[in-house]
Amino acid sequence: MEPKMQRKILEYLKARPDFVSGQELSRQLGVSRATVWKYVRELRGHGYRISAGTHRGYRLDASPDRLFAWEIQAGLQARNFGRAVFCHEELASSMDEAFRLAEAGAGEGTLVTAECQRRGRGRLGRTWVSPRGKGLYLSLVLRPEMPPLHAARLTFVAAVAVCETVRESCGLEAGIKWPNDILIRGKKAAGILTEMNAETDRVHFVVVGLGLNVNTALSRLPPLSTSLRAEAGRKFSRTELVRDILWRMETWYGRLCGGDFDGVARRWKELSLTLGRTVRVADGGRVTEGKAVDLSPEGALVVLTGEGDLVRMMSGDVALLD
Amino acid sequence: MEPKMQRKILEYLKARPDFVSGQELSRQLGVSRATVWKYVRELRGHGYRISAGTHRGYRLDASPDRLFAWEIQAGLQARNFGRAVFCHEELASSMDEAFRLAEAGAGEGTLVTAECQRRGRGRLGRTWVSPRGKGLYLSLVLRPEMPPLHAARLTFVAAVAVCETVRESCGLEAGIKWPNDILIRGKKAAGILTEMNAETDRVHFVVVGLGLNVNTALSRLPPLSTSLRAEAGRKFSRTELVRDILWRMETWYGRLCGGDFDGVARRWKELSLTLGRTVRVADGGRVTEGKAVDLSPEGALVVLTGEGDLVRMMSGDVALLD
Numbered sequence: 001m002e003p004k005m006q007r008k009i010l011e012y013l014k015a016r017p018d019f020v021s022g023q024e025l026s027r028q029l030g031v032s033r034a035t036v037w038k039y040v041r042e043l044r045g046h047g048y049r050i051s052a053g054t055h056r057g058y059r060l061d062a063s064p065d066r067l068f069a070w071e072i073q074a075g076l077q078a079r080n081f082g083r084a085v086f087c088h089e090e091l092a093s094s095m096d097e098a099f100r101l102a103e104a105g106a107g108e109g110t111l112v113t114a115e116c117q118r119r120g121r122g123r124l125g126r127t128w129v130s131p132r133g134k135g136l137y138l139s140l141v142l143r144p145e146m147p148p149l150h151a152a153r154l155t156f157v158a159a160v161a162v163c164e165t166v167r168e169s170c171g172l173e174a175g176i177k178w179p180n181d182i183l184i185r186g187k188k189a190a191g192i193l194t195e196m197n198a199e200t201d202r203v204h205f206v207v208v209g210l211g212l213n214v215n216t217a218l219s220r221l222p223p224l225s226t227s228l229r230a231e232a233g234r235k236f237s238r239t240e241l242v243r244d245i246l247w248r249m250e251t252w253y254g255r256l257c258g259g260d261f262d263g264v265a266r267r268w269k270e271l272s273l274t275l276g277r278t279v280r281v282a283d284g285g286r287v288t289e290g291k292a293v294d295l296s297p298e299g300a301l302v303v304l305t306g307e308g309d310l311v312r313m314m315s316g317d318v319a320l321l322d
Numbered sequence: 323m324e325p326k327m328q329r330k331i332l333e334y335l336k337a338r339p340d341f342v343s344g345q346e347l348s349r350q351l352g353v354s355r356a357t358v359w360k361y362v363r364e365l366r367g368h369g370y371r372i373s374a375g376t377h378r379g380y381r382l383d384a385s386p387d388r389l390f391a392w393e394i395q396a397g398l399q400a401r402n403f404g405r406a407v408f409c410h411e412e413l414a415s416s417m418d419e420a421f422r423l424a425e426a427g428a429g430e431g432t433l434v435t436a437e438c439q440r441r442g443r444g445r446l447g448r449t450w451v452s453p454r455g456k457g458l459y460l461s462l463v464l465r466p467e468m469p470p471l472h473a474a475r476l477t478f479v480a481a482v483a484v485c486e487t488v489r490e491s492c493g494l495e496a497g498i499k500w501p502n503d504i505l506i507r508g509k510k511a512a513g514i515l516t517e518m519n520a521e522t523d524r525v526h527f528v529v530v531g532l533g534l535n536v537n538t539a540l541s542r543l544p545p546l547s548t549s550l551r552a553e554a555g556r557k558f559s560r561t562e563l564v565r566d567i568l569w570r571m572e573t574w575y576g577r578l579c580g581g582d583f584d585g586v587a588r589r590w591k592e593l594s595l596t597l598g599r600t601v602r603v604a605d606g607g608r609v610t611e612g613k614a615v616d617l618s619p620e621g622a623l624v625v626l627t628g629e630g631d632l633v634r635m636m637s638g639d640v641a642l643l644d
Contacts, residue, residue, distance in 0.1 A: 103418075
């Protein structure tokens with residue numbers, strides 16, 4: 001099914017609370033009435049509730065709570081991010097699928113979403129719990145010209161974009177916990193995963209993955225996790241959230257690629273829950289305690305220890321101690 | 323066809339210049355005489371010339387000049403590198419195939435070879451000319467625990483191993499030109515390509531690729547290239563070279579993973595054709611001239627310019643000016 005035609009039919013139906021005649025749709029779309037009917041049946045197959053009456057035409061009664069390329073792309077402000085969108089009912093992992101597409105040549109801004117994931121991945125080989133239809137599980141293909149050393153900056157771009165979306169579109173007090181978590185009232189609502197295919201001195205492509213608990217019930221989530229719904233007491237449109245995140249990511253990514261990493265880092269620091277706090281960072285067997293004082297250009301957390309040493313942590317798990 | 327059985331049959335045939343009876347082979351291998359005959363026919367299909375006579379048995383008259391898993395693995399000193407070997411007649415690129423296997427879970431030391439490549443890759447998206455049956459075009463899957471920043475060290479490991487092989491097994495005066503070329507008398511005989519799949523702070527897997535011009539005629543190669551055969555005036559066994567390279571790579575890789583990067587770097591510097599020379603390094607639009615004075619722990623070439631600045635080049639093309 002061609003996403004463009006679905007988008008057009010839905011645009012007409014959504015613009016009109018009452019029936020639209022098959023003749024009018026046929027004329028507007030430049031296809032036969034039989035073809036209109038075929039598309040309507042396909043949309044019904046995707047879960048759209050569409051009334052049809054002889055001499056009256058079609059009326060959209062309800063849209064399914066599911067991500068579709070034509071829904072995301074309708075009204076998308078981002079120009080490049082989301083230009084190609086692949087929405088799946090179920091994937092092992094949206095990261096794997098985005099890697100597969102990127103290896104086959106998929107362009108920058110290609111988006112992969114899944115309603116649920118069988119093996120959703122987090123950082124360091126961990127699992128991202130991905131119950132069906134309740135969260136955003138998405139991966140975005142990027143092709144920045146940068147050395148692998150700078151790829152962590154894309155985690156900051158994504159973290160800033162997601163955090164701003166949760167704050168400004170959902171009205172929730174979200175912040176960023178280094179390196180890749182979005183927290184609301186101390187509990188994890190989203191995680192970001194940045195993976196790359198690279199030579200030693202240049203990136204071929206990067207896939208930025210996001211897991212965001214949107215309408216998920218707390219009973220479905222691991223301890224110390226939360227969802228937007230649990231925090232706000234209401235449901236959110238996942239489609240609108242995707243559009244908002246894509247647009248904000250594209251904007252911050254543009255600044256990064258334009259050379260303004262400082263601007264990205266400054267915003268990250270404003271949104272950071274980690275800087276200025278007393279932290280314990282566990283990186284493999286090594287544990288460092290001290291005050292988190294800065295973010296390095298490579299994305300390391302700079303910790304000032306009790307002995308007065310500045311330690312740069314590139315990896316690890318952070319516990320906030322105060 | 324099971325590589326192990328092929329290896330066993332060939333071991334018996336190679337150990338005996340004269341005929342070996344089908345009965346003896348059948349007894350030694352624990353299979354029926356019909357099965358022995360089936361394997362012999364399969365070996366013939368691979369290009370082995372095997373005489374067969376009633377009441378006399380089988381005799382190996384000649385082996386094809388082609389890489390086979392059972393040939394590489396017979397007498398392989400390396401324990402882990404080459405444990406799994408996949409030899410292809412033709413591939414788009416051994417790098418792509420090794421990536422595919424690694425993504426599917428292939429273990430450390432998995433080796434992929436090709437008799438020829440349709441789109442053999444070099445560094446920075448360049449082509450590696452890969453004429454059929456004359457060179458080594460191979461890729462090795464590694465799973466080191468290291469950050470992406472250290473992946474360039476694997477290029478050094480491979481360069482040292484290949485350079486030592488060419489010097490010690492072929493008796494040719496080879497040296498290493500930063501970052502990834504093996505030169506003989508100023509001309510390029512081999513190139514190394516290190517690519518990875520990684521998170522921002524840890525490598526998932528690395529594929530180290532090697533293109534080595536072994537028996538290639540100069541007329542088939544780009545300008546300023548050479549082959550072992552052209553330099554030595556004789557042909558070399560590609561199978562033996564693979565075994566030698568795998569063993570040396572495994573040894574140096576073991577030192578690297580054991581924490582002795584200094585030892586690897588020391589050996590690299592001994593074999594370097596770049597250090598101590600006046601160089602011009604072109605990295606994108608940026609050109610730096612000066613004396614190459616050191617190698618940084620991340621693999622950067624440290625250049626002392628005429629103005630007395632120390633410049634670290636992570637990437638680029640080097641011209642030797644003196």
